[in-house]
Amino acid sequence: MIDVQPIPAFDDNYIWLLTRPGYDGCAVVDPGDEDPVIERLRALGLALDAILVTHKHGDHVGGIRGLKAEWPDAVVYGPAGEPVRTLERRLRDGDRVTLPGLGVAFGVLDVPGHTEGHIAYHGDGMLFCGDTLFAAGCGRVFSGTFEQLSVSLQRLGRLPPETRVYCAHEYTLANLGFAAWVEPDSELLGARTARDRAARERGEPTVPSSIADELATNPFMRTDQPAVVAAAARWAGHALCDRDAVFRALRTWKDRDYD
Numbered sequence: 001m002i003d004v005q006p007i008p009a010f011d012d013n014y015i016w017l018l019t020r021p022g023y024d025g026c027a028v029v030d031p032g033d034e035d036p037v038i039e040r041l042r043a044l045g046l047a048l049d050a051i052l053v054t055h056k057h058g059d060h061v062g063g064i065r066g067l068k069a070e071w072p073d074a075v076v077y078g079p080a081g082e083p084v085r086t087l088e089r090r091l092r093d094g095d096r097v098t099l100p101g102l103g104v105a106f107g108v109l110d111v112p113g114h115t116e117g118h119i120a121y122h123g124d125g126m127l128f129c130g131d132t133l134f135a136a137g138c139g140r141v142f143s144g145t146f147e148q149l150s151v152s153l154q155r156l157g158r159l160p161p162e163t164r165v166y167c168a169h170e171y172t173l174a175n176l177g178f179a180a181w182v183e184p185d186s187e188l189l190g191a192r193t194a195r196d197r198a199a200r201e202r203g204e205p206t207v208p209s210s211i212a213d214e215l216a217t218n219p220f221m222r223t224d225q226p227a228v229v230a231a232a233a234r235w236a237g238h239a240l241c242d243r244d245a246v247f248r249a250l251r252t253w254k255d256r257d258y259d
């Protein structure tokens with residue numbers, strides 16, 4: 001059974017470390033910085049087999065060169081649709097990444113919107129989704145489009161509900177604050193906020209969440225729910241015709257008024 005641990009980086013990034021008990025290799029997801037990874041792998045006596053990258057932003061790819069200098073045999077996987085020169089295997093929707101030493105394989109999902117070629121890795125009950133879906137939120141629209149991100153989130157919402165969601169940032173409490181603007185009467189949201197606030201007070205990550213958690217409390221995954229549609233329409237000042245329009249209103253509301 002594979003084990004997944006966060007390696008904190010910068011202010012609020014998580015670089016995910018994948019290991020298997022009794023095996024001395026490992027993989028990391030989205031290493032924005034090599035230093036904390038090298039330190040952790042040395043402490044654990046692990047060699048790096050593979051680097052999995054979700055998108056082109058520096059806080060996800062900045063550590064690749066430094067890790068390759070340390071472990072030249074590590075294979076660097078990432079999105080075919082993004083300009084990252086350090087990638088060695090360029091992945092498209094439907095491709096598979098097999099990590100035999102860890103005994104795990106991931107399917108590749110195209111989930112554009114935050115960036116134009118963002119991918120996610122799904123397998124073994126886990127989803128590594130970079131900056132597309134966050135716990136209780138989603139990424140900003142940078143080099144993709146609102147419509148792309150709306151569709152990508154709906155796609156992730158159709159994964160099995162028990163899927164564990166490993167996003168790349170600890171933004172959860174701030175995201176839950178905005179979610180409460182959208183659905184102030186949600187008991188599920190209140191319960192999740194209490195649970196996640198307690199985790200942070202203990203110094204623990206709130207990630208992973210699950211697809212079920214996100215469908216229940218993440219407004220950006222709930223653009224078909226009447227309370228969310230009504231709140232977004234109130235902010236926009238007019239009726240919203242479909243899920244993509246609701247998504248665009250929510251994302252713009254949060255960008256302009258919340259953070």
Ligand SMILES: [Zn+2]
Pocket residue numbers: 055057114131
């Ligand atoms: Zn990003």
